Amino acid sequence: MAYSLLEGNEAIARGAIAAGCRFYAGYPITPATTIYHTMLNLLPSVDGICLQGEDEIASIGFCLGASMAGMKVMTATSGPGISLYSENISFALGSEIPIVIVDVQRLGPSTGSATRGADGDINFLRWGNSGGMPVIVLAPVDVNDCFTLTIQAFNLAEKFRCPVFIASNKEIGMTRESIDLDGLNLPDLIKRTPAPSKPPFRPFQADTAQTVPGFLPIGDSVLVRQTSSTHGPDGYITTDADEIARSQERLKAKLLSAVDQLTFHETFKRDDADTLLISYGVTARAAKAVFNERDRQGKPVSLLVLKTLWPVPEPLIRQVAQSVKRIVVVEMNMGQYVREIKRILPEKQIDFLGQMDGRLIRPAQITEVIDSE
Amino acid sequence: MNSFLNAERPPVFCPGCTHERITHTLDHAFQNMGLAGHQIVIVSDIGCSGLFDTFFHTHAFHGLHGRALTYAAGLKMARPELKVVVTMGDGGQGIGGAHLLAACRRNLDLTLLILNNFNFGMTGGQFSATTPPDAQLGSGFLNRLERPLDICEVARSAGAPYVRRCSGFRKNLAEEIQGAIEYDGFSVMDIWGICPGRYTKKNRLNTKMMEDALAKLPALEGIVAENIRPEYGQQYRKMAATQKKVGRPAVIKAQHQAPQTGRQEVILLGSAGQRVITAGEILCIAGLTAGLRTTQKNEYNITVLRGPSISELILSPEEIDYTGIEMPSVVIALDPEGVDRRRSLFKRLEKDVLVIQISGVTIPAGKARIHLVDLKDQGIKGTDRALASLAVLAKLKKVIRPEMLEAALRIRFKGKVLKSSLELMDRVKIGQWV
Secondary structure (H helix, E strand, O other), X not given: OOEEEEEHXXXXXXXXXXXXXXXXXXXXXXXOHHXXXXXXXXXXXXXXXXXXOOOHHHHHHHHHHHHHOOOOEEEEEOHHHHHHHHHHHHHHHHOOOOEEEEEEEEEOOOOOEEEXXXXXXXXXXXXXXXXXXXXXXXXXXXXXXXXXXXXXXXXXXXXXXOEEEEEEEHHHHOOEEEEOHHHOOOOOOOOOOEOOOOOOOOOOOOOOOOOOOXXXXXXXXXXXXXXXXXXXXXXXXXXXXXHHHHHHHHHHHHHHOOHHHHOOEEEEOOOOOOEEEEEOOOHHHHHHHHHHHHHHHOOOOEEEEEOEEEOOOHHHHHHHHOOOOEEEEEEOOOOOOHHHHHHHOOOOEEEEEEOOOOOOOOHHHHHHHHHOO | OOOOEOOXXXXXXXXXXXXXXXXXXXXXXXXXXXXXHHHEEEEEOOOHHHHHHHHEOOEEEEOOOOOHHHHHHHHXXXXXXXXXXXXEEHHXXXXXXXXXXXXXXXXXXXXXXXXXXXXXXXXXXXXXXOOOOOOOOOOXXXXXXXOOOOHHHHHHHOOOOEEEEEEOOOOOHHHHHHHHHXXXXXXXXXEEOOOOOOHHHHOOOOHHHHHHHHHHOOOOEEEOHHHOOOOHHHHHHHHHOOOOOOOOOOOEOOOOOOOOOXXXXXXXEEEOOOOHHHHHHHHHHHHHOOOOEEEEEEEEOOOOOOOEEEEEEEEXXXXXXXXXXXXXXXXXXXXXXXXXXXXXXXXXXXXXXXXXXXOOOOOOOOOOEEEEEOOOOXXXXXXXXXXXXXXXXXXXXXXXXXXXXXXXXXXXXXXXXXXXXXXXXXXXXXXXEO
């Protein structure tokens, strides 16, 4: 086997190019900056556009404009930038603009520590939009995921016409790792579905209450309307409460009814295990080390590594948890996703291990929690 | 030419609002230009100016308050053939000030029409960045405390090559708008108007007063000679076309045998400026030349040429999960700053751990085997220390062999840097056991 050496951020950028992304705009911020550097290296020579906005708001604004012109777009930042993106994230959600948004998380709150990792933005990504509509958040574990999940992120953004987050972490983004690029299992590329050619074109007209409107780009011969205001299928402001209700319901249903298509995970089940570890992101690697170690010791545990955090893959979690008595949720924050697990599995014993001080959670810490009973 | 106005959606402005007049004037400008609706996109901001896109049969993009110029930039870069017209009020200009400055500096071919009526109309007549201090408005005394902004002077000093200040009642306004749209670069029109719903409720303002006030200001009538320069999008495409195509990342074939069979973990403890991260990368590449999997986890402060710099490397024949290092095989003490940051590590080290100590760097006591190397005596400067320590490692046949390191250097470096690093590797003396 022959490997290359890539850091997670570079793999995200290269994955984006492989997914057909030809427009990137960003504002420098550690630990996400090397995504911008890589895009600036790669995009111009493939007729792509890479811009540095005057701030984060401009950067995502450029992307939304270019996406409505038909391009596959991406931006990347860290927690402080997500705050500044927030209003435009709500816009992209409510007005169905495809965009991939990478959050290379750093230790917060606020400015926090630029060069230390955390998974402290997991709930912020889900709930940091006005209106509270569901979002898609994917969480890579390693450099391979950075490449392949980025392609999946573009596919989902195109298919469901929505923002898709990649919740990375300094400890993945800025960690270099061997990668077998030829050995990756890459998905086929998906492009947003064009609207039917029969006039009149109604930019937010969906076939059913759970589907996505066909897309036409701004700039082609058919006139397109985009608006951040509450709109009907025609893209004009509406005050019709029934029409508004249908549209809000559809925005929710288009994702929640498709959870199976959105769910990425790795499950390591042991039939004789009564404890299930649930983890994600870089912390899942420590959990995997524990899983392997317990196997060697003949004291097996099961492990569920979630690579889709939102919408919560509820059917999967219920099914994997069915046979165990106890669940240990491990995450690099003070306790965020564990709330979802408790919500879904109220009948189970759920223990939590969290840490947010810039250090990785060590396998030994996880083992201690498992053995604490 | 037919009107671009949407007969089903007539303007909904207050009676007497200058915005309505400008709506019709913009329509005339479009008609005079002989464009089709799909060749134009109206990007509208928030507030009363944010209604403009709904009145026209053109492409339309209505977004967030103050951010219209950002969407316009994305659209124009993606579709250079589109005429992109932005309508924004004095409110949007205030909240989106950074975008206005950047658009002026960038000189992308957008047309910004600022419908300046000196207050926030839609929200109840609060003061904006252009409200005169003596106006009576919904913000009480607050507008008396701030100085209004001259948008055009700001645009000019920020580099806009086309700036025009005028009243919405000008007879040839349609021609002037056409001139702004046709200008190949960023054009700004500061169009003054009357807001009968709010502003003129308590303040006197009419066309004559506006003309008089305009006459007292330095005239700005379009092209700003000192700011003329090539348009951004064209320049971008020209320069992008000269960029070299970047290939795939180097694929490194397994060609050597690692000196030890199991998983090896190395910690480099140095300081910024010693090229610790580069040395870590080279160690990883050396591992790849032996078919190993590798990870490199780094730790440093936000400062650039100051502070500790630490690199944790794992080389393993198996898949690597956890990227932290619990019990390293090798610790390389390059600098007191790095050693200080991991002081507690040394006590934990078992006696089969190798510590390469660069002389001059004191390390806490512990059980590990110490190998002392004097780099200063060998005339090896600070920036080469980390790399030199890898050469020592290779010569001791620990973790890597000399041929693995040489192969890594040949992959990572070229030309002079390669030559000097190979020479460095060759001449480094391995030091002695303590």
